Amino acid sequence: MAKASKTAKVLIGxxxxxxxxxxxxxxxxxxxSAPDPFVVVVHSGKTVLFVSELEYERAKKQARADEVLLIEKLREEFGLPKMAPASAWLPLYLKREGIDTLEVSPFYDTVLKLSKDFDMSIPKGPLFPERAVKTRDEIGNIKKVRDATEEVLDMVFRAIRGMDIYEGKIFDPKGVIGKKDDFLTAEVLRSFMNREFISRDCFCPDTIIASGNQAVDPHCIGFGPLCANVPIVFDVFPRSTDNLYWYDTTRTVVKGILRPEALALYDMVKAGQSLGLTMIKEGANGKDIHLAIDGMFVSAGYKTGFQKAVMDGKEVMMMQGFFHGTGHGVGVDIHESPRISWVDDTLRENMVVTCEPGLYYWGIGGVRIEDTVVVTKNGYNNLSRYTRELLEL
Amino acid sequence: MAKASKTAKVLIGxxxxxxxxxxxxxxxxxxxSAPDPFVVVVHSGKTVLFVSELEYERAKKQARADEVLLIEKLREEFGLPKMAPASAWLPLYLKREGIDTLEVSPFYDTVLKLSKDFDMSIPKGPLFPERAVKTRDEIGNIKKVRDATEEVLDMVFRAIRGMDIYEGKIFDPKGVIGKKDDFLTAEVLRSFMNREFISRDCFCPDTIIASGNQAVDPHCIGFGPLCANVPIVFDVFPRSTDNLYWYDTTRTVVKGILRPEALALYDMVKAGQSLGLTMIKEGANGKDIHLAIDGMFVSAGYKTGFQKAVMDGKEVMMMQGFFHGTGHGVGVDIHESPRISWVDDTLRENMVVTCEPGLYYWGIGGVRIEDTVVVTKNGYNNLSRYTRELLEL
Structure with missing residues (x-):
């Protein structure tokens, strides 16, 4: 008796x-919408998304999918290590579901056909490891985007300083950025910033402007009126439309004043970032840097993991603490080698990397501070000239 | 005696x-810079690009590569049919070069590992054929980008109408778009248009604005002062930053008046596009449409192929005539299924496709007219409301 074949479409992107x-x-x-590749499997009439903790809550709310699975949980179920890649957990999932035939995008056609006739090897790291070490020209490209970014941020922070607080939200009486006598929203501000970036030959459609609990999801780009007296995360990563290089910076600011626990959160993240920066130099291991910051946070009582949060009157468990990597390379790609995270990766002179620890707690908000720096023989050259002190606008 | 292994890095994107x-x-x-995926092989210390006729001249001039190979020529050399994909000619090239080991991007890791344990099939067409047929919402998304496009084009054409001609170039005495008392350049105009698009939540970094001989290369985005009294191709394809859908239109205009052979070229392309449009309907084969237009051009004496051109005082052979497809689907991708080209592809109701024949001759210039239309049961619904008559600005 012939066994019926069970087919799945597998997509990665x-x-x-x-x-x-x-x-x-x-x-x-x-x-x-997700900035990094994730996995989708379509089988048995359903669309299943596989995402990390960073996208999980958002995917459950926003994605048109029948099921959203947490990769971290799958790894646990299959007894795999913390950072095991999709090539480790995905075959196990597919077999568990009884799937034996896969359909993939025609984009893979050539590579799959080549794999039949040639010895095919995939480097453990990037295909061009030398890409991670930047030339003087490349650093110049990144600096041009940095200049645009700091001009636009200056303009925005100055404008917010001139605005009012009304009903706990930022109010724009003169209509400097949005409509006259209206609340300033993340959408209007993002659109304003993008116009300013385009005038500087940069493009920045996904600027994160998230206040209060919105920022607890680090990939939530923010929506609606911006709240006063709570941290507002500005994560700005424009790309030159001319040379296609990126720049990446994050500042957490407040309109009004922060409550003590939010202020403490800010100081903690700033201390974590300072620690990270002091460890950056030729030869340093990204994993050591990341774990040092994580350790500092834990020692100070800032724990990471699924923790209680009261959402819409109900108690739910959600990921809180410091649950993303400390940094990544920046170049012609926004997230590239090397990583400063849970995996070993050695920093080399003239690599350009971010240092961006963050802490996120429901009820207090999110704080992230991010600089982009050039690794040097004995330390780093900070491309970000913006103050890391809390800006009280 | 062990045979030495010869390795190449293979990249597609x-x-x-x-x-x-x-x-x-x-x-x-x-x-x-190329909008569609092409192939790169790095071996024996050299970087080899494989591009189609559409990118060939530009790649030879602009790409940082040791060798640029024309895919059409490789197909001929290996006795393959006209549209044979990379999976057909690339293995033959690699074997001819004595290469037996390949390295590919870590991005392919998961799919390649899956191919070892599962029956892997690649659909002949797209992975989701149903994606090509648009819903009412999707057509609404495309229409929003259409509205922005026509507003911006109106603004630009009106501005150019008010400008002068000086030394055979477009001159902007009042500085309406560029600097006062300066020539209007493609770069300045592109940047102006992009700011206008961003104000309408669209992004359009690669607008083609090419006058005279520049337009003979259909993917040259244009540079320097725009010439008067010759065709200027405006190929505008913005994407919504909100819903990520695209729109695509091309108009060929003139500042001043066209010489008779350029006017004849315009009329010919307009007739070709009209023929294409009348053939678009549910059930039509894209290949029939493309070949009908091509046949019309050839009958009228407009030949396609490598033809003589005098460039910098030297006689060279270059691709001229009608050497790109007639159209393509438009949606969340700018070039998607179905194709109206040399391959069989059936049009279905509510597909959204472009119809964009063009003719390109060195010394006369390039003309392309492009509408984006919705396929209906008995014809099409033209989303482009812009006149197809020659605009003499």
Missing amino acids: ATAFGASFFDPDIRWRTQF | ATAFGASFFDPDIRWRTQF
Whole structure:
């Protein structure tokens, strides 16, 4: 008796505007926006998303999917290590579901056909490791985007300083950025910033402007009126439309004053970032840096993991603490080698990396401070000239 | 005696801003901008680009590569049919070069590992054929981008109408778009248009604004002062930063008046596009439409192929005539299924496709007219409301 074959479509790609390896099929099917590649499996009439903790809550709310699975949980179920890649957990999932036949995007056609006739090897690291070490020209490209970013941030922070607080939200009486006598929203501000970036030959569609609890999801780009007296995260990562290089910086600011526990959160993240920066130099291991910051946070009582939060009157468990990597390379891709995270990766002179620890707690808010720096023989050259002191606007 | 292994790195991807399957490694290595995926092989200390006729001349000039090979020529050399894909000609090239080991991007890791344990099939067409047929919402998304496009084009054409001609170039005495008392350049105009698009929540970094001989290369985005009394191609394809859908239109205009042979070229392309449009309907085969237009052009004496051109005082052979497809689907990707080209592809109701024949001759210039239309049961619904008559600005 012939066994019936069970087929799944398997897709891998990112879906945010301008993401590398943007997959239009995934975008179309899920309508979900994520800057880094994730996995989608379509089988048995359902669309299943596989995302990390960073995207999980957002995907459950926003993605057009029948099921959203947490990769971290799958790894645990299958007894795999913390950072095991999709090539480790995905075959186990597919076998568990009784799937034996896969369909993939025609984009993979050539590589799959080549794999039949040639010895095929995939480097453990990047295909061009030398890409991570930047030339003087490349650093110049990144600096041009940095200049645009700091001009636009200056303009925005100055404008907010001139605005009022009304009903706990930022109010724009003169209509400097939005409409006259209206609340300042993340959408209006993002659009304003993008116009300013375009005037400087940069493009920055996905600027994160998230206040209060919105920022507890580090990939939530923010929506609606911006709240006063709570941290507002500005994560700004524009790309030159001319040379296509990126820059990446984050500042957390407040309109009004912060409550003591939010202020303490800010100081903690700033201390964590300072620790990270002091460890950056030729030869340093990204994992050591990340774990040192994580350790500092834990010692001070800032724990990471699923923790209670009261949402819409109900108690739920959600990921809180410091649950993303400390940094990543920046170049012609926004997230590239090297990583400063849970995996070993050695810093080399003239690599350009971010240092961006963050802490996120429901009820207090999110704080992230991010600089982009050039690694030197004995330390780093900070491209970000913006103050790391809390800006009270 | 052990045979020495010869290794090549093989890369496939696109490199223009916002292209699907953007490959940062290819961009970094070649510094070449192309909207559609192409192939790069790095072996024996050299970087080899494989591009179609559409990118060939530009790649030879602009790409940081040791060799640029024309795919059409390789197909001929290997006795393959006209449209044979990379999976057909690339293995033959690699074997001819004595290569037996390949390295590919870590991005392919998961799919390659899955191919070892599962029956892997690649659909002949797209992974989700249903994606090509648009819903009412999707057509609404495209229409929003259409509205922005026509507003911006109106604004630009009106501005150019008010400008002068000086030394055969467009001169902007009042500085309406560029600097006062200066020539209007493609770069300045592109940047102006992009700011207007961003104000309408669209992004359009690679607008083609090419006058005279520049337009003979259909993917040259245009540079320097715009010439008067010759055709100027405006190929505008913005994407919504909100819903990520695209729109695509091309108009060929003139500042001043066209010489008779350029006017004849315009009329010919307009007739070709009209023929294409009348053939678009549910059930039509894209190949029939493309070949009908091509046949019309050839009958009228407009031949396609490598033809003589005098460039910098030297006689060279270059691709001229009608050497790109007639149209393509438009949606969450700028070039998607179905194709109206040399391959069989059936049009279905509610597909959204472009119809964009063009003719390109060195010394006369380039003319392309492009509408984006919705396929209906008995014809089409033209989303482009812009006149197809020659605009003499």
